[in-house]
Amino acid sequence: MTPPETTATDGEVEHQHAIKESADLLRFATAGSVDDGKSTLIGRLLLDSKAIFEDQLESVESTSKSRGYDYTDLALLTDGLRSEREQGITIDVAYRYFATPNRKFIIADTPGHVQYTRNMVTGASTADLGLVLVDARQGLTEQSRRHAVILSLLRVPHLVLAVNKMDLVDFSEDVYNRIHKEFTSFATKLSIPDLEIIPISALLGDNVVTRSEKMPWYSGPTLMHHLEHVHVASDRDLVDVRFPVQYVIRPKSDEFHDYRGYGGQVAGGVLKPGDEVVVLPSGMTSKIAKIDLFDKEIGEAFPPMSVTVHLEDDVDVSRGDMIARVNNAPKPSQDIDAMVCWMTNEPLRPRQKLAIKHTTRTGRAMVKDVQYRLDVNSLHRDQETKELGLNEIGRVQLRTTMPLLCDPYSKNRTTGSFILIDEATGVTVGAGMINSGT
Numbered sequence: 001m002t003p004p005e006t007t008a009t010d011g012e013v014e015h016q017h018a019i020k021e022s023a024d025l026l027r028f029a030t031a032g033s034v035d036d037g038k039s040t041l042i043g044r045l046l047l048d049s050k051a052i053f054e055d056q057l058e059s060v061e062s063t064s065k066s067r068g069y070d071y072t073d074l075a076l077l078t079d080g081l082r083s084e085r086e087q088g089i090t091i092d093v094a095y096r097y098f099a100t101p102n103r104k105f106i107i108a109d110t111p112g113h114v115q116y117t118r119n120m121v122t123g124a125s126t127a128d129l130g131l132v133l134v135d136a137r138q139g140l141t142e143q144s145r146r147h148a149v150i151l152s153l154l155r156v157p158h159l160v161l162a163v164n165k166m167d168l169v170d171f172s173e174d175v176y177n178r179i180h181k182e183f184t185s186f187a188t189k190l191s192i193p194d195l196e197i198i199p200i201s202a203l204l205g206d207n208v209v210t211r212s213e214k215m216p217w218y219s220g221p222t223l224m225h226h227l228e229h230v231h232v233a234s235d236r237d238l239v240d241v242r243f244p245v246q247y248v249i250r251p252k253s254d255e256f257h258d259y260r261g262y263g264g265q266v267a268g269g270v271l272k273p274g275d276e277v278v279v280l281p282s283g284m285t286s287k288i289a290k291i292d293l294f295d296k297e298i299g300e301a302f303p304p305m306s307v308t309v310h311l312e313d314d315v316d317v318s319r320g321d322m323i324a325r326v327n328n329a330p331k332p333s334q335d336i337d338a339m340v341c342w343m344t345n346e347p348l349r350p351r352q353k354l355a356i357k358h359t360t361r362t363g364r365a366m367v368k369d370v371q372y373r374l375d376v377n378s379l380h381r382d383q384e385t386k387e388l389g390l391n392e393i394g395r396v397q398l399r400t401t402m403p404l405l406c407d408p409y410s411k412n413r414t415t416g417s418f419i420l421i422d423e424a425t426g427v428t429v430g431a432g433m434i435n436s437g438t
């Protein structure tokens with residue numbers, strides 16, 4: 001029997017197209033200790049996937065020669081780009097773009113010498129994949145463990161441990177197996193849904209883009225093959241509708257009376273015209289009249305699309321409000337239980353007051369308790385020290401002055417996270433992942 005013919009509606013076609021678009025893009029964050037070879041690896045990825053321009057390569061080759069190297073120092077490519085961007089920015093993350101015929105990539109590159117959790121958290125918070133480098137001669141270090149812990153707390157769904165400089169350990173299977181064993185046993189204590197451990201030489205290119213002939217014992221994918229094929233579209237929450245309103249487009253005159261829209265980025269679920277929705281915190285309900293993407297009307301919107309939503313009724317909606325589905329809305333919470341990464345010298349302590357930014361709202365919060373501090377090496381929970389120092393991670397209870405419309409971070413990385421800001425200086429001093437709100 002022939003299956004009935006189906007015709008896709010415009011909305012479905014757009015949906016498929018947008019899913020393909022988001023699947024075509026991989027955001028990944030790199031992490032490693034100083035000199036593990038991160039810059040060299042990024043240079044190698046760009047070079048072997050032919051994502052760099054001839055003139056850039058020529059300048060790197062001539063600089064390498066003038067410095068007396070008998071190889072092309074690919075780190076120059078990355079570091080050159082990086083130093084330009086480092087100027088005057090507090091959060092030291094360089095974003096780099098490249099593409100292969102199979103996928104587009106955005107790399108959030110955090111310099112290894114600045115061992116700040118802040119950079120790592122900023123770079124990895126929106127990543128689909130985290131790439132942690134270790135030097136095969138050293139194996140795991142405290143910093144590689146810390147990076148794995150942070151990636152797991154940030155629920156980065158895919159993790160790659162690249163065991164680099166395999167050429168310096170004679171491409172030894174034993175060395176790889178030892179690091180593999182040590183890391184997998186550490187990783188069982190973390191939540192890492194997908195882990196790949198790849199032996200590479202960033203300098204020589206083994207298993208980066210081309211398969212290494214010197215490591216016939218390794219049967220897994222090359223790094224590039226994995227980056228191109230890792231499945232990311234299903235990582236997004238398409239069930240619970242969450243639309244934090246970023247701005248309200250008001251009618252300028254009577255002529256545009258109909259054009260009241262709410263702009264923002266979809267943080268969860270699929271929105272469609274005709275859906276019954278609730279506006280929080282007011283609790284007023286309405287229906288979605290239409291959804292615009294730039295100046296085009298679309299049939300569906302889902303994460304991470306930035307759209308303008310129009311409602312059928314003239315309800316009162318302001319910046320910081322959230323549009324959700326009736327019967328499936330987040331509960332407003334003022335008592336927040338979260339894992340916090342602290343990013344400044346002055347410790348986080350009970351009774352401290354801070355500004356808190358959650359989705360599109362900013363308010364104030366007081367630290368009620370530091371329940372424990374997490375030792376990133378042993379994963380031991382220290383309940384004695386009631387504070388968090390620079391780069392430390394712990395479980396913290398906060399009381400906010402306004403209710404947050406939040407979800408657990410495990411359900412939604414956008415509505416489940418917040419940043420803490422020093423009220424006097426305006427500097428970001430912490431990042432939080434919500435366990436629960438009551």
Ligand SMILES: Nc1nc2c(ncn2[C@@H]2O[C@H](COP(=O)(O)OP(=O)(O)OP(=O)(O)O)[C@@H](O)[C@H]2O)c(=O)[nH]1
Pocket residue numbers: 032033034035036037038039040041073075079111112113164165166167168200201202203204
């Ligand atoms: N033998 C060998 N040397 C490597 C390899 N990868 C990197 N190196 C060398 O290790 C040194 C450090 O590499 P970088 O790429 O600058 O290290 P990094 O981790 O990016 O360091 P930062 O830029 O300071 O963050 C350089 O001398 C590289 O040439 C490798 O696979 N094999």
